[in-house]
Amino acid sequence: xxxxxxxxxxAKVNDKEVIKGLNIKIDYGEVHAIMGPNGSGKTTLANLxxxxxxxxxxxxxxxxxxxxxxxxxxxxxxxxxxxQSFQYPEEIPGVTVRNFLKLAYDTIYPDEKMSMFDFGDMxxxxxxxxxxxRSFLDRNINVGFSGGERKKSEILxxxxxxxxxxxLDETDSGLxxxxxxxxxxxxxxVIGPDxxxxxxxxxxxxxxxxxxxxxxxxxxxxxxxxGGPEMAKELEIEGYESFAM
Ligand SMILES: Nc1ncnc2c1ncn2[C@@H]1O[C@H](COP(=O)(O)OP(=O)(O)OP(=O)(O)O)[C@@H](O)[C@H]1O
Ligand SMILES: [Mg+2]
Numbered sequence: 546x547x548x549x550x551x552x553x554x555x556a557k558v559n560d561k562e563v564i565k566g567l568n569i570k571i572d573y574g575e576v577h578a579i580m581g582p583n584g585s586g587k588t589t590l591a592n593l594x595x596x597x598x599x600x601x602x603x604x605x606x607x608x609x610x611x612x613x614x615x616x617x618x619x620x621x622x623x624x625x626x627x628x629q630s631f632q633y634p635e636e637i638p639g640v641t642v643r644n645f646l647k648l649a650y651d652t653i654y655p656d657e658k659m660s661m662f663d664f665g666d667m668x669x670x671x672x673x674x675x676x677x678x679r680s681f682l683d684r685n686i687n688v689g690f691s692g693g694e695r696k697k698s699e700i701l702x703x704x705x706x707x708x709x710x711x712x713l714d715e716t717d718s719g720l721x722x723x724x725x726x727x728x729x730x731x732x733x734x735v736i737g738p739d740x741x742x743x744x745x746x747x748x749x750x751x752x753x754x755x756x757x758x759x760x761x762x763x764x765x766x767x768x769x770x771x772g773g774p775e776m777a778k779e780l781e782i783e784g785y786e787s788f789a790m
Contacts, residue, residue: 546611548573548741549594549710554605556593563589565766567605571710571741578744578752580777581763582785587745588632590763591714594743595629596622609710624653626709630699630716632745637686642698643668645686646705653706671704675731676723692719700731707735712743717751729754749777762788 549571556564563586571577581587593600594607596619607614614622637645647664650657659667665682672679677697687695696716703711716728732755736742744757752760752774760776761768762785769788770776 547571547608548575548610549743550606550608550611551594552606552608554590554593554607555603556589556605557601557603558589558599562603563600563766564593567767569743569761569768571743573709573741574738575759576736576742576744576755576757578746578757578760578774578777579763579768580746580760580780585763586766587763588714591629591632591712591743591745594622594710594712595619595627620652623649623708626653627712628703628706628708628710629712630696630703630714632714632718634687634690634695634699636688636690638688640686641683642686642701643682646702649702649706653708668701668705671701674734675701675704676727677701693721693724696720696728697724697731700728704731704734708740710741710743711735712745714745715747716744717746717748725751726754749781752777764788 547570551567551569554564554567555562567590579587589600593602596614596617602615609625609627643665646668647661650659650664668682669679672682675697681698687698690698696719699716713732717725720728729751732742744755757774760772760774762770762780764785
């Protein structure tokens with residue numbers, strides 16, 4: 546049984562069909578990269594996996610560990626172990642990074658009952674590792690964060706919450722070279738036999754640091770070709786035109 550098994554998915558937003566017969570299977574231990582043109586539906590796919598209710602699924606299945614998650618609310622999917630990092634992480638005034646993560650952690654791991662003190666220790670360790678200033682932990686989520694700081698904060702969340710499936714939407718965009726390395730390290734930290742990763746990206750450069758097992762070309766609402774890591778390099782040279790159908 547696959548960790549994630551999406552078959553023949555069709556979905557609409559505002560009455561416009563955006564996902565048009567998408568199939569993908571992700572197993573534990575695998576890293577999948579999705580590359581595709583602007584507006585092809587990659588973020589929509591990420592939102593559908595996480596359960597954003599803005600989108601209407603008209604056909605197909607999304608199975609997570611064999612269980613159909615269509616119709617399941619976002620918080621339940623998070624509890625099952627699905628994590629999404631956002632292309633445009635939003636500000637949440639009034640909620641600190643620390644409090645948000647503690648609440649999320651307690652929801653996902655209700656049996657651990659970690660004290661705020663031990664949790665704080667863990668956060669500091671992770672922040673130091675990811676070269677995130679400790680003061681960020683007590684700032685409101687993303688409020689006044691630079692683009693790169695937001696992305697690093699998403700990677701902090703990923704490392705703390707340790708999901709079973711991580712859907713990372715352009716976590717590498719807008720990063721300077723040092724931040725890219727840090728974010729890549731944060732992704733590599735969590736990669737292993739207990740997680741599957743779906744990495745949406747426009748650039749081959751992140752794949753120099755995070756090696757995918759599969760690269761998918763995503764055009765007009767579906768995957769049109771799947772290959773190995775070498776395909777990302779070919780795409781960078783040839784562009785998407787030869788794949789358009
Ligand atoms: N909430 C929404 N309201 C209206 N249209 C939407 C909405 N979400 C997505 N769309 C449309 O669906 C299409 C796919 O958008 P999506 O954000 O999934 O593309 P993408 O592949 O992530 O693009 P990019 O590479 O630019 O991030 C676009 O035409 C977009 O305008
Ligand atoms: Mg997008």
